[in-house]
Amino acid sequence: MQTEAGPDFTLDLRGESCPYPVIYTLETLEGMKKGQLLHVITDCPSSFRNVPEEALRRGYVFARDPVQNGQEYLFYIIA
Amino acid sequence: MTAHSQPRRSLLNRYWHPLPTLLIAGALSALYFGLTGTVWAVTGEFTRLGGQMLHLFGVDTSGWGYFDLVKIKGTTLTRSDGWIVWGMFAGALVMVLLNNNFRIRVPHQKRRFAQGLLGGVIAGFGARLAMGCNLAAFFTGVPQFSVHAWIFIVGTGVGTFAGTRIITRGWWKGRPRLSAGYVRPTAPRGGRIQPILGAGLAGAYAALTLWFFLSGQTMLGMGALAGALFGVLVERGQICFTSAFRDLWIMGRAVMAKAIIAGMAVSSLLTILAIGVYGIPPITQVAALGTVVGGLLFGVGIVMASSCETGMMFRLMEGQMLYLAVFIGNIAGATLLAYSWDHGVYNLLVAGGQKINLVGLVGPVGAINLTLALLAILYAFIVVREKKHLKAGAKSAPVPTHKGMQDHAN
Numbered sequence A: 001m002q003t004e005a006g007p008d009f010t011l012d013l014r015g016e017s018c019p020y021p022v023i024y025t026l027e028t029l030e031g032m033k034k035g036q037l038l039h040v041i042t043d044c045p046s047s048f049r050n051v052p053e054e055a056l057r058r059g060y061v062f063a064r065d066p067v068q069n070g071q072e073y074l075f076y077i078i079a
Numbered sequence B: 001m002t003a004h005s006q007p008r009r010s011l012l013n014r015y016w017h018p019l020p021t022l023l024i025a026g027a028l029s030a031l032y033f034g035l036t037g038t039v040w041a042v043t044g045e046f047t048r049l050g051g052q053m054l055h056l057f058g059v060d061t062s063g064w065g066y067f068d069l070v071k072i073k074g075t076t077l078t079r080s081d082g083w084i085v086w087g088m089f090a091g092a093l094v095m096v097l098l099n100n101n102f103r104i105r106v107p108h109q110k111r112r113f114a115q116g117l118l119g120g121v122i123a124g125f126g127a128r129l130a131m132g133c134n135l136a137a138f139f140t141g142v143p144q145f146s147v148h149a150w151i152f153i154v155g156t157g158v159g160t161f162a163g164t165r166i167i168t169r170g171w172w173k174g175r176p177r178l179s180a181g182y183v184r185p186t187a188p189r190g191g192r193i194q195p196i197l198g199a200g201l202a203g204a205y206a207a208l209t210l211w212f213f214l215s216g217q218t219m220l221g222m223g224a225l226a227g228a229l230f231g232v233l234v235e236r237g238q239i240c241f242t243s244a245f246r247d248l249w250i251m252g253r254a255v256m257a258k259a260i261i262a263g264m265a266v267s268s269l270l271t272i273l274a275i276g277v278y279g280i281p282p283i284t285q286v287a288a289l290g291t292v293v294g295g296l297l298f299g300v301g302i303v304m305a306s307s308c309e310t311g312m313m314f315r316l317m318e319g320q321m322l323y324l325a326v327f328i329g330n331i332a333g334a335t336l337l338a339y340s341w342d343h344g345v346y347n348l349l350v351a352g353g354q355k356i357n358l359v360g361l362v363g364p365v366g367a368i369n370l371t372l373a374l375l376a377i378l379y380a381f382i383v384v385r386e387k388k389h390l391k392a393g394a395k396s397a398p399v400p401t402h403k404g405m406q407d408h409a410n
Helices: A020-031 A047-057 B018-036 B043-056 B065-070 B080-098 B111-129 B135-139 B147-167 B193-214 B218-236 B241-251 B255-276 B289-305 B309-317 B322-350 B358-393 B403-409
Strands: A009-012 A037-042 A061-069 A072-078 B177-180
Touching: A009 A020, A020 A037, A020 A047, A020 A072, A020 B241, A037 A047, A047 A061, A047 A072, A047 B241, B018 B135, B018 B218, B018 B255, B043 B065, B043 B080, B043 B111, B043 B135, B043 B322, B065 B322, B080 B193, B080 B218, B080 B309, B111 B289, B111 B309, B111 B322, B135 B147, B135 B255, B135 B289, B147 B241, B147 B289, B147 B358, B193 B218, B218 B309, B241 B255, B241 B289, B241 B309, B241 B358, B255 B358, B289 B322, B309 B322
Parallel strands: A009 A037
Antiparallel strands: A009 B177, A037 A072, A061 A072
């Protein structure tokens, strides 16, 4: 998998407030080819919960556990 | 556990699930009512703040009917409702700082500020037209058995639905920054100073609260204490009434909506005791055409602004700059309502209304039974909506296979 090779896309959501982080993440994943890796950078605290939960609820798989990076979270989601 | 729990963290250093958070908030608001005879509310105070700002600019509001209704006395620092507001800000800020989570967060799409301001004005206007926001006309209105809260909920439900039809349009939503490959996240900076500031603020605020009690200003002390606790709860639980409606409509996400209903059920049970056993009169607001219109406007406004009046408060403390526009909008909207009150709004939308309380209508036992039944119906509606949405939007792989992430989501 591309997990080791680095992400195919990065979604930079820094500064964006809810609900746009979830909406953007799900829309981006839908537009990607199956198996591609999305890297999400987000700093809206509500998105720390709703982005991973909604991605999981739709059956997407996380390539690795979420990373807390200072006031940001990083997600690695397989489309 | 939450999606962001790291190995072992103290209770104050992780986010709380909305369900226990709202159960506590519901119990706390009933207790606050039992002790003070008033409810957890914020927008009434926003209206007073707006009025007093007008006074600063030399506007004479002595003849304004709405300000007589919400009673402007003293300053925001000598009102217990004022301390609910400042306490919520303080409690939320302390939690943000203790968690080294403050950061100036600025949306890269400048349209968000216009959206926040416009939505804030509409929500502020609508909330005051209905005599309360998601608190007094909703979370703390239902447990007072005031019929206006139920009318407001229906109005807000329809309004938020309409709002989601607007904000999911391309011209409103805009485009994210999406790039091929890897983009470097921000290098984390030393996280020592924020927790120290947070502890200092907590200490100073606790001393002030104690002083209120010791100097006999019990109501101010109660407001300051309850406000701070509410602030801690909404920030740690990321309690967002807007998301409860909006995310249900957009993506069938029901975590917040279910938790709010559970919180209101607990609050109603405790409040009926305060009313029935201790004889404290429930707080009833006028139910009128204005309640429906107010709920609709509030619903549209909070979705446009990405937040209601309470969500705005903790997000502003996180440094989300969008919510400065929302806060200004909320106060402006509430003040605009106060102005229009005597210029047609009262006569058109409120004059024919009546204060109706379920306790007066069907007695305390009937009131609690009816309220719990209505909450159960609302809960069932949400569950149906959640299931339906998931079926329609489910991807081909229904079950996540990555074990680690499964644990994270639960």
